[in-house]
Amino acid sequence: MKTARILVPLDGSRLAEAAIDAALDLRHGMPCTLMLVRAAEAHVLPAVDPTDDQVGVVHEAEQYLDAVVQRLAQRGVKDVDTSVWYGPAAASIIEAARLKKADLIVMSTHGRSGLGRLIMGSVTESVLRGTTAPVCVVRAPGAPIEVPAGPAMPHEKKEPVQPVMR
Numbered sequence: 001m002k003t004a005r006i007l008v009p010l011d012g013s014r015l016a017e018a019a020i021d022a023a024l025d026l027r028h029g030m031p032c033t034l035m036l037v038r039a040a041e042a043h044v045l046p047a048v049d050p051t052d053d054q055v056g057v058v059h060e061a062e063q064y065l066d067a068v069v070q071r072l073a074q075r076g077v078k079d080v081d082t083s084v085w086y087g088p089a090a091a092s093i094i095e096a097a098r099l100k101k102a103d104l105i106v107m108s109t110h111g112r113s114g115l116g117r118l119i120m121g122s123v124t125e126s127v128l129r130g131t132t133a134p135v136c137v138v139r140a141p142g143a144p145i146e147v148p149a150g151p152a153m154p155h156e157k158k159e160p161v162q163p164v165m166r
Contacts, residue, residue, distance in 0.1 A: 001134065003027050007035045007102035009093045009127075012064050016108050020068075022138045023106040024077065034072070035081045035100055036065055039092035058084050090126035097133045105131065108138045 006023045010016045023034060040061040042053035065082040072080055083100075085092035097105050109124045128135050 002103045003030065003032055005033050005035060005101060005103045007037055007093070007097050007100060007105045007133070009037045009039070009089070009096075009105070009107050009123075010065070010068065011038070011089065012061075017068070018141065019106045019108040019138045020072070022108075022136065023104075026104065026106065026136065031079070033079045033081055034077065035083070035096070035102060036068060037093060037096045038065055038082075038084050039089040040084050040086055041088060054086065058086060089123045090130065093123070093127050094130040097131050102133050104134050104136060106136045106138065 003026055006026065008019050008023050010019075020034070020036075038061040040054075040057040042050050042057045044050040044053050061084040062082075065084065069080050069082060072078075081100075083096060085096055093105065093107070096102070105127065107124060107127065109122075124135075124137055128137075
């Protein structure tokens with residue numbers, strides 16, 4: 001698989017940053033551009049001018065990505081491209097991957113389930129469904145693990161049980 005352009009979506013959390021190390025491992029020592037993407041979206045009340053809030057969240061996202069680039073430079077990682085996309089996370093990641101011609105998307109999952117997933121949605125699942133680029137999902141240390149309900153037993157074909165007549 002070609003991995004010359006690896007896109008890593010970040011949301012500002014250490015959990016999301018776990019995908020960076022996985023992306024660096026996947027380049028196998030080959031030249032690679034690490035494309036860090038951050039989605040930004042201002043949430044304002046209706047009838048309020050959103051401009052200042054929009055500019056603020058984009059500026060904050062740019063500062064965050066600059067700090068990540070500095071940390072990577074200290075580790076010797078130099079070929080890093082950053083961009084902030086305004087809008088919902090999943091749509092921003094999908095569009096960035098398409099326009100930047102990502103060979104691979106490496107992202108971590110927060111592991112939300114139940115009510116948290118219902119309310120927050122699953123960005124990872126939306127990206128998987130919305131892109132043709134390969135996606136590597138990393139379970140970050142500390143992400144909750146939920147074992148599916150029900151027994152995990154292999155299905156074996158059994159002979160029908162004959163009723164016993166007494």
